[in-house]
Amino acid sequence: MRPVCRDNSTQLDGGDMNFGYLGVARSRRRLIFLIMLTGSLGASLYALVTVSMCCSLVQPAPPVETRHLSRDSNTKYDQNAVLDHRLSNSQEKYGNDNLQSAVFTGVKHRFSAQNKEDIVHYYHSEDDEDYRENQNTDPSGRTLKTTKNATKKLPSAIIIGVKKGGTRALLEFLRLHPDIRAPGPETHFFDRNYDLGLEWYRKQMPATLDGQITMEKTPSYFITKEVPKRIYQTDKDMKLILVVRDPVTRAISDYTQTASKHTVPSFENFAILDNRTGVLDTSWSAIKIGVYAKHLERWLKYFPLHQICFVSGERLITDPAKELAKVQDFLGLKRVISDKHFYFNTTKGFPCLKKPEGSGNPRCLGKTKGRVHPAVDPQVLKRLHNFYRPFNAKFYQMTQHDFGWP
């Protein structure tokens, strides 16, 4: 039986939502019903939009990034603590404009598009400290020795993105599994280092025993045009894992990272092309990366949907064990990583790894993960949400999964 990556709670009815190339048959009756439904929905929507525009009834979406956290009281992991912390954290973050001006004393002149890209592309992926601190131990505290029978192998699974989605957290959590081995650094083989050849790539991997899975993570793969074909040509059976997060929060996270290294103009300055009209600069890479449906289309030309496991970046925070169960199933592994490995660290505001029995320390990701985001003008947030909404809807259809972003 083919291993699956499935989360039934938010599964969409594929029959109604699929695109043609996903190849799901539709019955005629269903089609007629759909047309009628779409018609009446469309009419209601039109009426609503008209009324909203005339009477300014549409309120800006509250700038709280965690409105869609699930509260599943059955899990041992304390999601209420997550929710409470992140809501109060959001109030702190978004309720205090002084915080923004204190941290982001940005240059006031407009940057050209070219400069903006230079600034945002300055960094590769800056999560080095999370593996540097732990180079000689895996997350469960075991010392990493090269065993006699272990050999370096090419990966059979890759976390392909998305940048700032939670890729480091996922990899560090997966490394708890005794049957998973992964290099700490991002190899960037399929985008920047392809010319170095497969032997170079293999050498970047840790040695594994038979039956162990080699994997790596390089979040820029997801958006790099050449990568799907290159991976396909290397191994058409490669298992792909994609962590996605509300594209608006993702863009702010991306910006926050840049702003932590440089004095830059405000997020709004980058995001808005024309202050008078409020038109978004959709050519800004921080915005472009979040158009997941477009990037995914390229991958689906080479890989069937069932070969890609979609992980919710939000759920990875609110219920890490559940997302990890899904990925372990997808990789065909026994479910070893569970609730008992995590605790919610209220200071950091994120799940961290518990102290393993015997040795090791409790461990949170480093300070480059889980940064405080700047307050963003609610009008700009609203524009961004509106911009992404149709792309998100398309992404939900393509993946047959509703991620619940506003």
Ligand SMILES: Nc1ncnc2c1ncn2[C@@H]1O[C@H](COP(=O)(O)OS(=O)(=O)O)[C@@H](OP(=O)(O)O)[C@H]1O
């Ligand atoms: N457990 C845990 N601890 C800390 N941070 C966590 C965790 N789970 C998910 N996240 C979110 O991961 C975001 C960083 O994403 P990535 O690791 O993909 O970033 S990178 O592209 O590799 O730089 C990071 O984004 P920011 O909050 O903007 O810093 C976090 O929101």
